[in-house]
Amino acid sequence: MACARQARTWATARSFRRSYATVQSAKSPTAIVMMNMGGPSTVPEVHDFLKNLFSDGDLIPLPFQRVLAPLIAKRRTPKIEDQYTAIGGGSPILRYTRAQGEGLCALLDELHPESAPHKPYVMFRYANPLTNSTLAEMHKDGVKRAVAFTQYPQYSCSTTGSSLNELYRKRDVDGARGVEWSVVDRWGTHPGFIEAVAQRIESALQKFSPDKRSDAVLLFSAHSLPMSVVNRGDPYILEVSASVSAVMQRLGNKNPYRLVWQSQVGPSAWMGMQTSEALKGLARLGRKEVVLVPIAFTSDHIETLYELDLEYGKEAEELGVEVHRAESLNESPVFIRALADIVSAHLRDYSASKIGPASVQLGLRCPGCTNAVCGQQKKWLAGAGLS
Ligand SMILES: C=CC1=C(C)c2cc3[nH]c(cc4nc(cc5[nH]c(cc1n2)c(C)c5CCC(=O)O)C(CCC(=O)O)=C4C)c(C)c3C=C
Numbered sequence: 001m002a003c004a005r006q007a008r009t010w011a012t013a014r015s016f017r018r019s020y021a022t023v024q025s026a027k028s029p030t031a032i033v034m035m036n037m038g039g040p041s042t043v044p045e046v047h048d049f050l051k052n053l054f055s056d057g058d059l060i061p062l063p064f065q066r067v068l069a070p071l072i073a074k075r076r077t078p079k080i081e082d083q084y085t086a087i088g089g090g091s092p093i094l095r096y097t098r099a100q101g102e103g104l105c106a107l108l109d110e111l112h113p114e115s116a117p118h119k120p121y122v123m124f125r126y127a128n129p130l131t132n133s134t135l136a137e138m139h140k141d142g143v144k145r146a147v148a149f150t151q152y153p154q155y156s157c158s159t160t161g162s163s164l165n166e167l168y169r170k171r172d173v174d175g176a177r178g179v180e181w182s183v184v185d186r187w188g189t190h191p192g193f194i195e196a197v198a199q200r201i202e203s204a205l206q207k208f209s210p211d212k213r214s215d216a217v218l219l220f221s222a223h224s225l226p227m228s229v230v231n232r233g234d235p236y237i238l239e240v241s242a243s244v245s246a247v248m249q250r251l252g253n254k255n256p257y258r259l260v261w262q263s264q265v266g267p268s269a270w271m272g273m274q275t276s277e278a279l280k281g282l283a284r285l286g287r288k289e290v291v292l293v294p295i296a297f298t299s300d301h302i303e304t305l306y307e308l309d310l311e312y313g314k315e316a317e318e319l320g321v322e323v324h325r326a327e328s329l330n331e332s333p334v335f336i337r338a339l340a341d342i343v344s345a346h347l348r349d350y351s352a353s354k355i356g357p358a359s360v361q362l363g364l365r366c367p368g369c370t371n372a373v374c375g376q377q378k379k380w381l382a383g384a385g386l387s
């Protein structure tokens with residue numbers, strides 16, 4: 001009985017807090033915070049991007065991280081600079097994320113007028129705009145309600161988890177403090193996302209001559225994960241697999257397919273099979289028509305434009321394999337509509353108290369997790385992120 005009474009009191013307090021915040025934020029925008037890793041927009045920004053990336057203990061825990069991270073970044077910079085030069089002089093992720101955010105907020109104003117106006121903010125983990133500068137912008141705009149919206153469709157502690165941990169560390173900074181936060185932390189099987197990917201695959205299939213089309217192998221390719229992360233119970237592999245299954249179902253399972261993994265870094269064991277090995281293996285088995293499908297990242301980046309297109313493209317040519325890559329989602333209107341639907345449903349269900357500020361799944365730490373910040377971040381978000 002006492003428990004039920006306590007739960008009712010909490011529910012009333014939360015509902016009061018929400019309506020109070022809504023009245024307070026009558027004139028300030030609802031912030032839709034587009035979280036992602038980011039990328040260097042120009043070649044001279046590569047070094048700082050890598051330094052930030054190797055300094056992130058949630059992604060790559062290193063002994064003596066503060067000392068080692070700058071050294072590793074410096075050593076790796078020339079190679080990665082060459083890759084960004086080869087794809088046109090920088091990462092297009094900021095441009096695409098801004099376009100996606102603007103498109104989705106324009107739709108959201110119609111889909112969920114109760115929380116309008118909606119304003120997109122980009123919050124990158126390793127490249128500008130970084131967390132602090134985004135929070136400063138939100139503070140300037142007087143934001144009181146914000147949705148932290150991960151742009152990774154499938155959840156991993158090394159990606160979305162890292163961005164949320166960083167937000168938690170900055171919870172007392174102006175722009176974050178006193179803001180009512182909620183989180184969209186994964187959406188890898190949302191029908192709109194699946195539809196957008198399926199349409200990209202259908203366009204790629206059209207590039208084969210009709211007699212070869214149904215033989216083409218759909219090779220879904222996602223960024224790999226170190227086995228140490230997989231083995232502590234990270235949900236990413238499962239969630240990417242679920243996306244692939246949903247896309248195949250939408251396509252009516254008309255083509256054979258495999259899910260393979262790319263972009264492993266360093267000498268430790270990573271999730272396989274590697275994409276380049278799979279291409280070689282398929283060629284050996286006489287499968288000479290392949291569609292490469294990026295499934296875990298929605299905008300172009302070095303893994304699509306350099307690794308898939310240039311590196312594997314050349315490899316495929318040598319192997320005599322006809323490869324077409326499914327275009328990244330980038331500014332696909334079907335995809336932008338999906339983003340708007342995802343946030344609109346979240347805002348509706350949250351304001352009706354049907355869901356909490358974070359998903360039930362986000363509340364569960366990986367069974368093998370030893371990162372204390374993950375636990376603190378989840379507790380903070382479960383309390384509506386109010387400091
Ligand atoms: C869903 C996507 C990604 C996961 C999961 C991921 C995990 C992960 N990555 C590293 C190490 C590096 N990743 C690097 C670049 C990079 N990573 C992703 C995406 C995921 N990473 C992207 C899209 C990019 C490229 C960014 C771009 O603008 O193109 C790099 C830097 C490049 C390099 O030095 O090779 C490193 C390092 C780890 C260790 C990891 C899981 C723990």
Ligand SMILES: [Fe+2]
Nearest residue numbers: 223224263265
């Ligand atoms: Fe990565």
Ligand SMILES: [Fe+2]
Nearest residue numbers: 157365366369
């Ligand atoms: Fe985890």
